[in-house]
Amino acid sequence: MMSKKSDSDNSIAKLIQQKALDLGYEKCGIIPVEMMAGYEEKFHERTQKVPESQPFYQNQQRLIRFQEDFDWAKSIVVLVKRYSKYHIPESLRGHIAKHYLTDSRINENTKEFQSSTALEQYMKELGLRTETNRKFGIVGVRWAALQAGLGMIRRNNFFYTESGSYISLEAFLTDCEMELIEKPNLPPCPPNCNRCMKACSTASLSDAYTMNPLRCISFLTTFGGRDLPNEPLASDFGDWIYGCDMCQDACPMNHNKWTGQNEFPGLSELEPYLTMENILEMDEDFYRQNIQPKFFYLSPDELWKWQVNVLNFMDNRYEDHFAPAIIKAQKSNYEQVRKMAGLISTKHGLHT
Structure with missing residues (x-):
């Protein structure tokens, strides 16, 4: 059973959210680690639907078992950043995916990377222990973002906010019990759209x-x-x-x-x-x-x-x-x- 969060924990959650927005993130939500419980079922559902994909997903088992490595984690800070603001040169369009052309995960020259490290430092200054994996993620981040109410997963399997699916998701584990969940207001996929x-x-x-x-x-x-x-x-x-x-x-x-x-x-x-x-x-x-x-x-x-x-x-x-x-x-x-x-x-x- 999840313990009751104190007013001070909720205050920290709001401070983190405001800092994230000030740094340029589109959205920030926070969920208790217990809300990842349904992710394993969804994970295995994928391989059941497409059995030949099992070897592909094998290496991602760590996303289900993250608490084995980080047993101190109590909540997950989930963030949305938008890459649709960037110009794609004409010669590269349709040849190299836009996400890879504007990938900021380990690019220290980008505002997004600098914002990520600044937010991490801010959480540490608040007294939180944190952990992330900028390259390949530390949890099932789409599921985490869904639980945080930051948007929805559409039929093409991508996560959407009001900015569409041209967004990147990021997550930090923390050792503080916090919860900050939104209520998305997005229209569903059009009926029978394929x-x-x-x-x-x-x-x-x-x-x-x-x-x-x-x-x-x-x-x-x-x-x-x-x-x-x-x-x-x-x-x-x-x-x-x-x-x-x-x-x-x-x-x-x-x-x-x-x-x-x-x-x-x-x-x-x-x-x-x-x-x-x-x-x-x-x-x-x-x-x-x-x-x-x-x-x-x-x-x-x-x-x-x-x-x-x-x-x-x-x-x-x-x-x-x-x-x-x-x-x-x-x-x-x-x-x-x-x-x-x-x-x-x-x-x-x-x-x-």
């Missing part, structure tokens, strides 16, 4: 609130898809080389939610290097110093994966001006790139 499912070219979204992560373009262009020449879904990636926005962009609840006025730190300087041809020409040192730290789902040794993804795009959207780059890629230092380029050259009748 635009997100129709937009998903690989049928990863097979039903409302259901997905097969092993068929997701975002997975297959980052963590997975390491044998694209033999990947039957590769031809369905379309223009995407890292991540995918199709189910979010198709959602009517995201209509006019992207404002895109602010410049994301460093993105305009990086843009010229992220063209298809320049990725194929990129050297390892530049990749390791400038690309991998930002797009950290691929390791410092996986420039070849970017290049194979680009070749797959060139195959899917083949035009004659791609031919020189594809032919040159047959002499790559990477076996995977040579193999992909050779298959595409044969398919399109290209000769060295």
Whole structure:
């Protein structure tokens, strides 16, 4: 049974919320750790609906068992930050997912990262013990945000606030019993709407609130898809080389939610290097110093994966001006790139 919270604990909760809003967060809610109890059932429900996804979710078991590592935790501070305010360069749109282009989780130059560390420091100054994992999360954050009343999960599995789904969620564990829960006032998904499912070219979204992560373009262009020449879904990636926005962009609840006025730190300087041809020409040192730290789902040794993804795009959207780059890629230092380029050259009748 949850113990009664004191007025002083509730006062601390309000101080944290106000500080978060002052730092630029869109929303802040706080839930007792007991409110995560239903997350395990939902977690296993996913693998029951799509049994082949079990290996994918295996590594995320830690999100269910977080109290085993942090038995001192009593509440969870849940935060929403909006990335739809940032401008996406035209040359990158539809090729690299917007969330990855504006990812602030470990980018110390961004206001969002600085706000996160400032809030953490503030909570410590209030006498709280805190813990977080900025890269990969420390709890099932969508479930936590749902329990905090910060928004809702829609049929495409993304979490929505009034700003749509172009938001990021963040969570801190604390050792203070607190509770600060909102009542969301969002309209439900339109009756019988299936635009997100129709937009998903690989049928990863097979039903409302259901997905097969092993068929997701975002997975297959980052963590997975390491044998694209033999990947039957590769031809369905379309223009995407890292991540995918199709189910979010198709959602009517995201209509006019992207404002895109602010410049994301460093993105305009990086843009010229992220063209298809320049990725194929990129050297390892530049990749390791400038690309991998930002797009950290691929390791410092996986420039070849970017290049194979680009070749797959060139195959899917083949035009004659791609031919020189594809032919040159047959002499790559990477076996995977040579193999992909050779298959595409044969398919399109290209000769060295």
